[in-house]
Amino acid sequence: xxxxxxxxxxxxxxxxxxxxxxxxxxxxxxxxxxxxxxxxxxxxxxxxxxxxxxxxxxxxxxxxxxxxxx
Amino acid sequence: xxxxxxxxxxxxxxxxxxxxxxxxxxxxxxxxxxxxxxxxxxxxxxxxxxxxxxxxxxxxxxxxxxxxxxxxxxxxxxxxxxxxxxxxxxxxxxxxxxxxxxxxxxxxxxxxxxxxxxxxxxxxxxxxxxxxxxxxxxxxxxxxxxxxxxxxxxxxxxxxxxxxxxxxxxxxxxxxxxxxxxxxxxxxxxxxxxxxxxxxxxxxxxxxxxxxxxxxxxxxxxxxxxxxxxxxxxxxxxxxxxxxxxxxxxxxxxxxx
Numbered sequence: 572x573x574x575x576x577x578x579x580x581x582x583x584x585x586x587x588x589x590x591x592x593x594x595x596x597x598x599x600x601x602x603x604x605x606x607x608x609x610x611x612x613x614x615x616x617x618x619x620x621x622x623x624x625x626x627x628x629x630x631x632x633x634x635x636x637x638x639x640x641x
Numbered sequence: 642x643x644x645x646x647x648x649x650x651x652x653x654x655x656x657x658x659x660x661x662x663x664x665x666x667x668x669x670x671x672x673x674x675x676x677x678x679x680x681x682x683x684x685x686x687x688x689x690x691x692x693x694x695x696x697x698x699x700x701x702x703x704x705x706x707x708x709x710x711x712x713x714x715x716x717x718x719x720x721x722x723x724x725x726x727x728x729x730x731x732x733x734x735x736x737x738x739x740x741x742x743x744x745x746x747x748x749x750x751x752x753x754x755x756x757x758x759x760x761x762x763x764x765x766x767x768x769x770x771x772x773x774x775x776x777x778x779x780x781x782x783x784x785x786x787x788x789x790x791x792x793x794x795x796x797x798x799x800x801x802x803x804x805x806x807x808x809x810x811x812x813x814x815x816x817x818x819x820x821x822x823x824x825x826x827x828x829x830x831x832x833x834x835x836x837x838x839x840x841x842x843x844x845x846x847x848x849x850x851x852x853x854x855x856x857x858x859x860x861x862x863x864x865x866x867x868x869x870x871x872x873x874x875x876x877x878x879x880x881x882x883x884x885x886x887x888x889x890x891x892x893x894x895x896x897x898x
Contacts, residue, residue, distance in 0.1 A: 580692060581689040581690065581692050582689070583692065583693075600690075600692055600695070601695050602690060603699070605735070606699060606701050606734065606735075607690055607734060608687075608730040608731070608733035608734045609733075610730065613726075615729055615730065615733050618733075633689065634689065634690045634692075635687050635688060635689055635690060635730050635734075636687070636688070636690050636699065636700075636701075636734065637685040637686065637687060637700050637701065637711060637713065637731075637734065638662075638685065638686050638687075638688045638700055639661075639662035639663045639664070639665060639668070639671055639685065639686065639700055640661060640662060640663040640684055640685055640686025640688075640714055640716050641661035641662075641663045641664070641684055641686075641714065641716055641801065641802075641828075641850035641851065
């Protein structure tokens with residue numbers, strides 16, 4: 572069995588494979604990349620580089636988009 | 642009449658009505674109301690993507706950002722740090738530089754926290770954002786925002802969502818006289834005539850959300866606001882008559898039988 576790490580994705584705790592990249596998370600959750608922005612540990616991530624970003628234990632990911640608002 | 646455009650940060654708009662996209666029953670209702678309102682700018686909020694419910698409809702699927710200008714807003718932010726984080730993320734979504742800054746100071750009355758607002762305006766302007774700023778109807782603070790690089794001044798008419806209409810028209814007039822920046826009434830309008838009054842005071846536009854979204858008939862109200870803004874603007878440009886204390890007959894006095 573592959574070793575797991577814990578991350579927080581939009582406030583929810585998730586166990587993922589140790590060697591996962593940010594791209595894997597985006598793909599797995601079917602995130603429409605063109606319509607979102609991504610933060611990793613409160614730093615904005617360049618969406619073009621997510622394939623090269625390996626996730627570590629306790630990483631906090633925020634994926635946001637536009638919704639209705641005043 | 643020559644083409645009368647709303648110009649914000651060198652961008653031209655035909656409509657002087659900006660509408661919010663919150664509080665509608667559905668995305669469909671929101672999209673239809675926007676269409677009827679004729680608005681070319683809509684405010685949007687930045688929030689977490691729903692990871693668990695992937696079938697939830699996306700705003701961009703209903704309102705095309707290529708056709709309608711999205712104005713990312715920091716609604717719900719209570720300090721400069723949160724507001725800056727929100728707008729930097731908004732820019733990252735697709736290059737949005739024209740933004741609406743709204744830093745709130747009190748959860749009950751939703752009045753703006755002006756010290757944090759001023760601080761954020763300075764930082765965002767330095768970072769290349771074009772900042773439309775929600776503020777109090779305070780001429781002194783409006784001037785400071787202008788000096789800090791705001792691209793539009795957006796004083797409240799009354800508390801957000803209150804529907805009270807313009808509470809302090811004298812201050813709005815003073816702000817109008819002192820600034821060449823676009824002056825847009827933001828928050829507190831309740832009915833179409835409130836928008837007409839704002840435009841007759843010389844405002845360049847109005848921003849409306851609750852008054853349309855929560856009207857019993859949102860589509861009809863969207864249309865009413867569209868017409869009210871046009872009427873108010875035309876009235877303002879036409880130059881109203883002076884008020885007098887006594888009557889002045891409309892028919893000639895000569896030739897009376």
